[in-house]
Amino acid sequence: MYAILDIETTGGKYNExxxxxxxIYKFxxxxxxxxxxxxINPEKPIQPFVVNLTGINNDMLRHAPKFYEVAKRIIEITEGCIIVAHNALFDNRILSTEFxxxxxxxxxxxxxxxxLAKKLIPDMPSYSLGKLVRSLGIPLSDRHRAQGDAKATLALFKVLLAKDTSKEIIKETLRKDPKRQLEPKLFDIIENAPSETGVYYMYNEAGTVIYxxxxxxxxxxxxxxxTNDNRRSKRLQSQVTSVSYEKTGSELIALLKEAEEIKHNKPLFNKGFRQIPYTHQLSTFVDNYGYINLKLEKADGRKKAIMTFNNYQQAKTALFNITGENQLCQTLTGLSEPDKECFGLKLNDCYxxxxxxxSVAEYNNRVNAFLEKNSFENQNLLIIDRGRVIDERxxxxxxxxxxxxFGxxxxxxxxxxxxILKSIIIPMCDSRNAQHIIQNYMQRKKGLKIVNLSANSVK
Structure with missing residues (x-):
């Protein structure tokens, strides 16, 4: 649990x-x-430069509660939490001094x-709260007022949690809060988990990710x-002391994060995990007459692939759909015998x-339209999907x-x-595996919004 806070002060001498x-936002x-x-009435005058900076003046605070009147509430809301602040050393010192x-x-x-930002988002022009959140496209209202700055710090912290692919923040949280390591019952872990899409991380008593x-x-x-009672599940149950999770909203992001983070963290109980075993791929060749042919073949990392498939049946079904949706010729997609009229010609599905x-030109235009839509080669685009909350994408x-x-x-x-787009993107590694995950998801989710950045258009 975190207490995201921001404090405004009178200014003046150190510790005075x-x-x-x-x-404070409990998060x-x-x-x-x-x-x-x-x-809060500080019972002392505010420095003039602070009045100009925050807009808070002595008259505004005359009838405000004094610190001792809100101290109990501050203790209650921060109890069991780790304080998170922009320049936490300052806020922690001020609070400790008041207490x-x-x-x-x-x-x-x-x-x-x-x-955290210097480590996870290096090379930013400035790490002041105002300039940093603007660089990330995070809205900031009421700058230099506690509520506005605390909200912006919370939004920034969410970005940092998402960018922290090594889980260093979570590990540090577990280290600083030993009680989190000793959750008494697995039931409590389940009760606190969301019924939403995302990635989850299981930790042992030492704070190490094990699954x-x-x-x-x-x-x-x-x-x-x-609740599984097989040997592997029982071993896992005996070692788990806490679980963290990240909501992704998008199943595609969850698939990509799971694959990359297992590869990066190598958890003990993911040893059986293998890269998605795509067995077949779709490629092209030009025949002696100049027509572009589609061809299913066994997966080969040395060859360029338009699409990859988990098994032959999935590949064959996809190719039938591709042929029909794009009005292609079954002979030229390998679904009918070569050098013969295809079955689709009899049904007027083939031209x-x-x-x-x-003509070669007319046919190849349709093939190229399909390739452009389904191949990422030389393209700049965004695949838009659900976000973690209703007003997010x-x-x-x-x-x-x-x-x-992703972002x-x-x-x-x-x-x-x-x-701003590049600053909010959380970097991930490109690989055949990642391409396979993305392409298969796009095949399953036909209604996805695709933004072509080069053409500034939407597919």
Whole structure:
């Protein structure tokens, strides 16, 4: 559990500052579960430059509660949490100093979003909160007011959690909060899990990831893990002490994250995981008459593939659908005997490329239209899918035919502005496996929105 906070102060000499405003969002890693914000009477004047910066003046605070009047609420909302703040050292010091004045020892573990951002989003022009969130396309209102800055810090922290593919933040959280390692019952873990799409991570007592999985219903999948009675499941159950999860909204992102993070983290109980065993691929060749032919063949990493398939039956079914949807010739897609009129000609589904009745140019135009739509080669595009919440969308980013990663956005200008788009993308490795996952998903989900960045159009 995290307490995302921001504090505004009077300014002044070191350790003599007073709090003028505080905002805290209690965040479970996925949702806000509690919040508190208040102006505070510091019982001392505010420095003029601070008044100009924040807009908070002495008159505004005359009837505000004093710190001792809100101290109990601050303790309640931050209890059991790790403090997260932009420049956490400052906020932690100010809070501790105020509690010291009350004779209360307030010591909290903290995470600093400045330090996390420097590690996870390197080479940004500035790491000040205002400039950093603007670079990431995160809306920021009421700058230099506690509630506005705390909301922006929360949004930034969500981005950092998503970019943290090595799970260093979660591991550090578990290390700093030993009670999280000793969840008493698997039932409690299941109860706290969402019934949503995402990736989940199981940890042992040392905070090491021992299993990674994905599901369209995380809670249901955990129930299966923890109720199975086979030997492997029982071993897993005996070692799990906590589970974290990341909602993705999009099943495609969950599939991609699961595959890459298993490869990166090599969890103990994912040893049996193999890259998706695509056995067949679709390729092309030009015959002696100049027609572009489609051909199913066994998967070969040395050869260029338009599509890959898990098995021959899936490949054959897909090829039948491709042939019909694009009005292609069954002979030229390998579904009828070579050098013979295809069966589709008798049904008027073929225009006669198999017997020279249709011109090479007309036929090849339809093949090329199919190839352009289904091949990423040299294309810059976004695959738009569901987000984690109702007003959010996800985007898979393809640049020059290479899978670059994914991101989440709320506003269209975040994907229309190239600089902001690249800053919100969480990098992932391109591979045949990733291409296979993306292409198969696109085949299954026919209604996906595809944004062609080169042509600035939508398919």
């Amino acid at each position: 500052e007073g709090i003028t405003e505080i905002a 479970d890693g996925h949702d806000i579960v509690d919040q508190f914000s208040s102006l 010291d004045r009350l004779g209360y020892n307030y010591e909290m573990e903290s995470l600093c979003t400045v330090e 990674i999985g994905k599901s369209k219903n995380i809670r249901k999948r955990l129930m299966q893990h923890f 006669g490329a198999c017997c020279g009745k249709e 996800s985007a898979i980013y393809i640049e020059n035919g290479i899978f670059m990663g 989440f956005y709320n506003l269209n200008y975040q994907i229309n502005n190239p600089e």
